[in-house]
Amino acid sequence: MDTVELKSLFLFESLDESHLEWLNTRGGERTYAAGERIYREGDPAECFVVLLSGTIKMTRRVRGGAEVEINRSDFRGAYAGGVLAVVDEEVKTYPHTLEALTPCRIFSLPVVDLLEALNEWFPMPMHIMKGMSRGIRTANERVAERERLAALGSLTAGLTHELNNPAAATVRASRVLRERLAKVLGELPADLAGTSTLSFLEMGDREEELGDWLDDRGVANPWQAAPVLVAAGADVEWAKNFEQSHAEDFAGAIDRLTTVLEIDQLLQEMTEATTRVIDLIGAAKQYSQMDRGPLQRADVHILLDSTLAILAHKLSGVEVSREYDRGLPSIDAYAAELNQVWTNLIDNAVSAMDGHGKLHIRTFGDDTYLTVEIGDTGPGIPAEIRDRIFEPFFTTKPVGDGTGLGLDICHRIVVDRHGGDIRVTSRPGDTRFQVLLPITPSTCDD
Template sequence: MLGINDFLKKVPLFSGLPEHDLNTLCAMVEEVHLEMGEFLFHEGDAGEQAYVIQDGQIEILKNSGGREVLLALRQRGEVIGEMALLDAAPRFASARARTDSQLLSISHVHLGQLLDTSPSAARAMLYTVTARLRSTEIVLRQSEKMAQLGTLTAGIAHELNNPAAAVQRGADQLRQAIPELLLAHAGLQHEALSASQWASLSALEQETRRRAAAPLDSDPLERSDREAELEDWLVSQGVDAPWELAPVLANLELNLAELGVDIDPRVQVLVLRWLAANFTIFSLIEEMSQGAGRIGEIVKALKVYVYLDQAPVQPVDLHEGLDNTLVMLRSKLKSGVRVRREYDPAPIRIQAYGSELNQVWTNIIDNAADAMDGRGEIILRTKRDQDWVEVEIEDNGPGIPEAIVEKIFSPFFTTKPVGKGTGLGLNTSYNIVQKHGGEIKVYSRPGKTVFQVRLPVKLGAAQGGENPLVAIPQPSDEQLKEILMKARVIAVVGISAQEDTPAHTVPAYLQRKGYRIIPVNPNLKHVLGEKAYPDLLAVPEPVDVVQIFRRSEAVLPVVEQAIQIGAHVVWMQEGIINEIAAEAGREAGLQVVMNTCMRTTHRRLFPQEKT
């Protein structure tokens, strides 16, 4: 015991503990021995204990994109496993012994008691956690970039493979076709053809070239019948291997008699071979040209996507950026994901960090494809709103559960299985949009998830780089006054029992002013002397106004319920903005107020009433 006591005194987390508390802690810890290569815990496991390394080395590992990423190597005297205990979340990473190791195990209950009673331990823990978060984020962001680069590279390689294979295949077939053309041409040179006959053959050659560039879209059955007829005729003319010549001539669909080639049947067979060889060569050249053009298109899209050889900030074509992102992700999308573009008719150009902005589109579209499991529809919308532009990326996947919507932009938060994501994609997107002085929001329900990104046309137009307040059409003072005068029953969604919060003080003020307040909060039974209901659909009486104290991302389902119960007004409190939900309410005939405090508005419009 004395050995453990002396050891823990040298650990920063425990060094400031009173002797009595330290002795108590020593009695509670358990010793754990690991052999080299043995796992202490795995990523995704429930966190029940923290550990102090007495001896040996422990690797902290994260599975990212099917790869094992070494986040850190912990040594003697370091604490590990504490983060899962502090936020009551599954293990963020795995721990494996690099050498034979000895550790001390502390339960989450004892660790909690320690942090509650020891300021020095709490400070040490805060320092440890923040330092580790910072270092972990740096390592994972780099790993995420490499994984994303690998994914895009694999996708581009897949996209380049098909046209490159077409060019290679065409070149191989061209090597065989050219000698056949030369042989047929030499045969015609030995025949005594007149100038008019050579002129007719030249016209046939031009028609052959034209049809190779634009093949006729004939019925397959008719073409099959024509092949059979041509093969029979070629057999009757004693042509060798007629089954090779017939399909080419059927695709060509030329009638020699109609084109005026007046020659005897023996020479006519030579002409047919010559035309077939011409058609084959021109068709192969056309295929190779299309393949090379496709390769050029992909390379150009890749160059624009990363904004190679350009300044970090430059004018960016928003539609081109979205289209190039789709090119980068084509191998992932084409299997079963439909993409529909609903772009603003006018071109949209903004000042931006072009390659970083494309990373935002990549993260969102890639997540949408994953959420739909490769089957569904993605809609891309853009519009210009004076000095701002708006991009919406919608998918018809299963949606994001309401309980986690508020967490999706947090670092390390992911809903994907272990090893499928680091939880940094959307956090990176959020930071990039912030860097541009814009805002990013998400609205989700089963069958419809919309990511909305608003960006200033001119970089730096937003004050201080913070999310700008969006200019929302608001009711006039006369309309607001009429709403407040007509309203009798107000359902308050997201009401709080904490008396020092606006979600409590605002409805309390309105209640004092004579309004009937109906609390709506699934976590409360009673508040302000009234029964609380889990949602609007459970409210048993008519409602005039639905007042909302919820995050912007969670507003849309509330508005939909307000429409169902026949409310007249939806009032989003100050700081709450959801244009999609507002539009849904307006289309259903509701009046909508956003980003406005009802208490402040009432005091301003009815100053004669005592508060």
């Protein structure tokens, strides 16, 4: 294309002919058919593009993979592409997808050339824009962290209030119901333990033996009665004694007893399940630190356990071991933010192990620092990228699976907020992150 058309665009109208010629030699015109993608979100941000004619559409991916339109334009001179990469060199990829809605003409310039031109032609404005970009990004990230924690606390407060009362009522009702049913159907025999401590194989053998014995005595549905009786601690010897004391109607007595035991076991299961819900509610409260001041005296072991409880759904295939030094003191800390650190480190460890392996959590300390070590048996972090893992937006996960902010957030919470340190050692099968927190509070800011 010629420099006359470039100068007609508002972006370039103040440039002299030599600058226009420079742009024209480094960039060039490209055409796109309707519906054709110009670039994709997450791809390396290599080009800066300016619309010459046609209509373009910007979209971004949201959670779940759907694309949402965020802008469209037919304005001649509208620009997009690696704009952020020009003023912030840590931004490496396109933040959105750009598509041609109608046939389009585009002026495309490599980002490296645009960066060279701006640094050479307008050095002072570039310094200012880069500084502003870094400041805005840091501020936005910190505000976003606080907003997420506040949102989590509000959500947890509402959910726990709604869940805790009915869960507690269910536990109370199940206990009373067991007492009432015992009066109606009869108390359980005193010589039954109520629960069995047998292994799975031993249970199977005893059920088969007792089922055969009941079948020989003419008991209806012996193979349904036997598992219930064995689960309560019964065996053939117990059944013989029970037969002697209920000789007039042994089959009916076994049937009634089986019903009572089955109801009792179901109520016990319901009580245990509801108690588990109450425990999870308590863990959620502890995790979000709702209704508590941000800076507080905290026991890191309680924080770690609440985080593990919240992440239990991700740990089903992982062997978790804890090696806690319970003699360590509590520390002044932003507890909810430390929970975010544990969450990011544990989540990364589980992801590195592909959901299967061993997660080891250890605490130890000295007179100066309390240390939390989180280790995994994943493939390890390659030596060539180990020095970069705490950089913002750096990630080894596929596009869409990670933002590259998790470890950066951890670093800022531990180092900037708590005056501590975070370290990593890694080799195949043994990666360890160590979070060092000062025992004597000194640098926690407001």
